[in-house]
Amino acid sequence: MSPANDQFVELTENQRLVQKSIRNICDDFDREYWREQSQKGEYPHEFVDTLGEQGWLGILLPEEYGGAGMSTNETVVMMEEIAAGGGGFAAAQAVHGGIYNSVALVNHGSEDLKEELVPELASGETSLQAFCLTEPNAGSDSTAIETRAEKDGDEYVINGQKIWTSRLDVSDYAIVVARTTPKEEVDKKTKGISMFLVDVDEAVSAGTLDYDQIHKSASEFVHSYSVYFEDMRVPEEHLLGDEGDGFYQVLDGLNEERLVIAAECLGLGRLAVDRGVQYANEREVFGRQIGKNQAIQHPLAEAFAKVQAAKQMTYNAAAQGAEATDLGALANMSKYLASEAAFEAADAAVQTHGGFGVATEYDVERYFREARLTRLVPITQQLVLNYISEQVLGLPRSY
Numbered sequence: 001m002s003p004a005n006d007q008f009v010e011l012t013e014n015q016r017l018v019q020k021s022i023r024n025i026c027d028d029f030d031r032e033y034w035r036e037q038s039q040k041g042e043y044p045h046e047f048v049d050t051l052g053e054q055g056w057l058g059i060l061l062p063e064e065y066g067g068a069g070m071s072t073n074e075t076v077v078m079m080e081e082i083a084a085g086g087g088g089f090a091a092a093q094a095v096h097g098g099i100y101n102s103v104a105l106v107n108h109g110s111e112d113l114k115e116e117l118v119p120e121l122a123s124g125e126t127s128l129q130a131f132c133l134t135e136p137n138a139g140s141d142s143t144a145i146e147t148r149a150e151k152d153g154d155e156y157v158i159n160g161q162k163i164w165t166s167r168l169d170v171s172d173y174a175i176v177v178a179r180t181t182p183k184e185e186v187d188k189k190t191k192g193i194s195m196f197l198v199d200v201d202e203a204v205s206a207g208t209l210d211y212d213q214i215h216k217s218a219s220e221f222v223h224s225y226s227v228y229f230e231d232m233r234v235p236e237e238h239l240l241g242d243e244g245d246g247f248y249q250v251l252d253g254l255n256e257e258r259l260v261i262a263a264e265c266l267g268l269g270r271l272a273v274d275r276g277v278q279y280a281n282e283r284e285v286f287g288r289q290i291g292k293n294q295a296i297q298h299p300l301a302e303a304f305a306k307v308q309a310a311k312q313m314t315y316n317a318a319a320q321g322a323e324a325t326d327l328g329a330l331a332n333m334s335k336y337l338a339s340e341a342a343f344e345a346a347d348a349a350v351q352t353h354g355g356f357g358v359a360t361e362y363d364v365e366r367y368f369r370e371a372r373l374t375r376l377v378p379i380t381q382q383l384v385l386n387y388i389s390e391q392v393l394g395l396p397r398s399y
């Protein structure tokens with residue numbers, strides 16, 4: 001890993017500790033490990049279990065429930081290092097859901113649920129990796145969800161379909177977002193949506209939850225699914241927060257989570273630049289290192305500068321956290337810039353490798369596919385630009 005990566009942002013003592021610990025873990029999972037997981041399309045259980053055993057899945061969970069009680073400021077470091085450590089954005093995505101869904105449970109779950117589940121989530125014994133929001137007719141516009149949850153005695157009965165639910169296959173529990181009041185009956189489309197905790201095995205055994213894998217060309221070891229609910233019964237105690245307020249609960253903490261997504265893009269960008277530089281120094285063509293050509297140097301240098309610029313913004317915003325004057329603007333701009341920088345870095349790394357840029361054994365084609373994905377998820381770059389246009393620049397709403 002290029003030492004140049006570490007010299008532009010001054011880390012706090014806690015951040016340094018996180019960086020060192022995560023680098024130690026990542027050192028045990030080399031390039032071959034991640035390549036093999038990708039080729040087999042197998043979830044990196046050993047890696048995630050190690051993070052769980054060492055308490056990292058509970059980085060954001062309160063200490064009273066067995067968590068590490070840290071904040072976004074440390075989580076950006078953890079996730080950047082996981083991505084930069086060789087696994088890329090996909091490795092970060094393998095654990096991201098569990099970290100953030102557990103926070104939703106802490107913020108909105110009943111005391112009984114928290115006492116029962118949060119310590120096990122912090123240690124990785126139990127997993128809450130899946131978040132079911134997106135539907136065939138509701139992606140960027142999540143208020144358009146049609147999945148219904150209707151009260152029946154002391155239970156809710158859920159019917160509907162989700163798509164792109166990631167990590168359902170490795171989740172003991174999932175968070176499902178559904179309409180408790182139809183859109184036509186609320187004065188604002190953001191109202192009438194609720195959040196539920198679902199026991200996945202129980203629902204599958206009851207035959208009320210079914211799912212099919214969506215085959216995709218990036219993040220192969222993190223599987224995504226189409227999910228079908230048919231009269232799925234959920235006890236009322238598993239309603240998270242207040243009925244009808246689910247959309248606002250989804251937004252709660254979203255800016256800080258977006259900074260962590262930005263950090264995952266930064267890690268991928270660093271990884272791609274490092275790999276490009278390494279190959280540029282090794283490969284000789286016309287009797288000289290290809291790295292001597294400015295046409296090889298400049299794209300890598302430009303990508304490096306952009307990754308570092310995005311990092312300045314991301315880390316600065318993470319340090320301010322909720323105290324920032326406009327965290328929404330900072331988080332959206334950070335995600336946009338980090339994702340673009342990762343894409344440029346991966347593209348430069350592929351070009352540097354010549355024909356081997358598309359050979360799986362050099363890994364950069366995988367980084368490229370992942371970097372492309374970061375422009376789509378968890379929110380598309382256009383929707384981020386919409387936010388900046390309207391909320392920051394004061395331009396009229398375009399949709």
Ligand SMILES: Cc1cc2nc3c(=O)[nH]c(=O)nc-3n(C[C@H](O)[C@H](O)[C@H](O)COP(=O)(O)OP(=O)(O)OC[C@H]3O[C@@H](n4cnc5c(N)ncnc54)[C@H](O)[C@@H]3O)c2cc1C
Nearest residue numbers: 131132133134139140164165166377378379380382383399
């Ligand atoms: C690998 C992967 C994993 C995912 N994991 C999860 C998950 O675990 N849980 C979950 O709930 N969801 C998940 N998603 C879904 C993801 O959040 C959505 O794909 C994303 O929000 C975009 O929605 P969409 O795909 O329906 O695109 P659409 O909303 O159909 O948009 C299509 C295109 O139109 C553009 N567009 C639409 N409206 C506008 C506008 N007003 N202005 C400008 N451009 C516009 C969009 O930017 C996009 O380019 C995942 C997706 C992928 C690909």
